[in-house]
Amino acid sequence: MHDLTNAELVSRAKLHDESAWREIVGRHLPLLWSTARSAGLRDADAADVCQYTWLALAENLHHIRTPAKLSGWLITTARHEALRVRKVRGRELPVDLWGPPEPDFPSPEELVLADEQAVKLWRAFSGLTDQCRDILRLIAYAPDLTYQDVAEALGMPVNSLGSTRSRCLAVLRRRVGAEVGV
Structure with a gap:
């Protein structure tokens, strides 16, 4: 099944080929998960978005006009649902005040340094083009996807994905370096 388009x-x-369904889910679940999480959703909400997307696929499978672009259809569906969920639920993260403390909780100094580094990285990342952000996000959050799957999901030629990814990473490195003052 892995070699099928x-x-x-x-x-x-x-x-109704069950093995085809399993392959579709296995191939695209990391992609859906990363799409939902990139919208700023908690794990439980991201799981709901994934579940909704699979249900939408099951309900609309016979209506998909371009089956070769399944990855793009799934991403679009997950993105729309994630944005809807985020709008409804907001970006609040619940805190269990009565639960056990986190093991090996970092010190306040470590948290500040990690936050500063994250801010610099995300500031540099947010300055990239939409295409670069999409490429890097998919490759980072769905490493099992092939270049063909990523290119298909982003609607770009597969033969230009590697060079575009390299340019995006080079720009990100320069921007992070400029943020750090290297």
Whole structure:
């Protein structure tokens, strides 16, 4: 099943082929998860977005016009649902005040340093183009996806993905270096 294209998997799934469904889920779950988490959702909300997206696929499988672009359809569906959930639930993170303390909780100094580094990284990342952010996010959060899957999801030629990714990383390195003052 691993060597089948998305179009072939969709065709088999339409015929109720359970192994095709398993392959679709296995191939795209990291992509959906990263899409939901990149919207700033908690794990439970991200899981709900993934579940909603799979349900939407099951309900709309026979209506998908371009099965070869399944990855893009799933990303779009997950992104829309994640934005809806975020709007409804907000960005609050619940805190269990009565639960056990975190093991090996970092010191306040370590937290401040980590926050500063994260701010610098995310500031540099947010200055990238939309295409660069999408490429780097997909490759980082869904490492099991092939370049073909990533290119398909982003609607770009697969032969330009590697060079575009390299340029994006180079720009990110320069921007992080400028933030740090290297």
